[in-house]
Amino acid sequence: MNVILLGAPGAGKGTQASQISDRFGLPHISTGDIFRENIKNATPIGLLAKSYTDKGQLVPDEVTCQIVEDRLSRADCKNGYLLDGFPRTIAQAEALDKFAKIDYVININVDFGLLMDRLCGRRVCKDCGESYHISRLNGETKCSRCGGELYQRKDDNPETVQSRLDVYKAQTAPLIDYYTKKGIILNFTSTDAPPSVLFAEIEAKLIELSK
Ligand code: AMP
Numbered sequence: 001m002n003v004i005l006l007g008a009p010g011a012g013k014g015t016q017a018s019q020i021s022d023r024f025g026l027p028h029i030s031t032g033d034i035f036r037e038n039i040k041n042a043t044p045i046g047l048l049a050k051s052y053t054d055k056g057q058l059v060p061d062e063v064t065c066q067i068v069e070d071r072l073s074r075a076d077c078k079n080g081y082l083l084d085g086f087p088r089t090i091a092q093a094e095a096l097d098k099f100a101k102i103d104y105v106i107n108i109n110v111d112f113g114l115l116m117d118r119l120c121g122r123r124v125c126k127d128c129g130e131s132y133h134i135s136r137l138n139g140e141t142k143c144s145r146c147g148g149e150l151y152q153r154k155d156d157n158p159e160t161v162q163s164r165l166d167v168y169k170a171q172t173a174p175l176i177d178y179y180t181k182k183g184i185i186l187n188f189t190s191t192d193a194p195p196s197v198l199f200a201e202i203e204a205k206l207i208e209l210s211k
Helices: 013-024 031-040 044-053 061-072 090-099 112-120 158-172 174-181 195-210
Strands: 002-007 028-030 081-084 104-110 122-125 131-133 185-190
Touching: 002 013, 002 174, 013 028, 013 081, 013 104, 013 195, 028 031, 028 061, 031 044, 031 061, 031 081, 044 061, 061 090, 090 174, 104 112, 104 174, 104 195, 112 122, 112 158, 158 174, 174 185, 185 195
Parallel strands: 002 081, 002 104, 028 081, 104 185
Antiparallel strands: 122 131
16 A cells, blocks of 8 residues: 655644554655755755755755655565655656555645644654654653654744745645545544544544455
8 A cells, every 4th residue: 555645744744654654564754754864964965955944945856756766666665655745746746656656645634723833832752753742741851652852843943834834835735636636535634632533534544445
């Protein structure tokens, strides 16, 4: 099963992705994580990506598509994968169509009014990537799942979040239509309920479809 997770920044893609990945045994491929890892290790891709991610802009399509094509050609993707944060433009979706066959697109809709607070209050585990909101941490600085240190992503500040949301509306939201026309989109809504509620809905749908 080859699946894409689509949704605005802060819709909860990362949280859902790690649960879907565990439950269905699909490698979780997050282009954002790949860029952050490259930035941390100061690779040539990292140096290029940093100038875009710091401003909340998209890394150029050619670079991003090549990274994904290489990643999908690895052995662990042979029986399926979960793409998180890719594609983000129509050009990326068209490029993906040339090297992959996508079965389902899980689109997580969310009220935009929730996103600024969600993202600016987000803290992420540097080891396992689990996300938390500062309002529920009560001063805790370690991940309750693995004990890793929690940190605030550099792009989770009001100015960069606003530009990420603008980029989503202009460049990524048109993908909803693109995949609706292909008849492979599955629509869900993220609310303030715990992420397990949304996961249960996604899990039930994927089980029904794989029967
Ligand atoms: P994310 O962790 O998915 O929010 O991604 C963080 C940042 O990485 C984005 O704001 C972009 O700068 C960059 N990025 C991630 N995925 C893509 C993509 N598919 N195309 C271009 N840039 C991306």
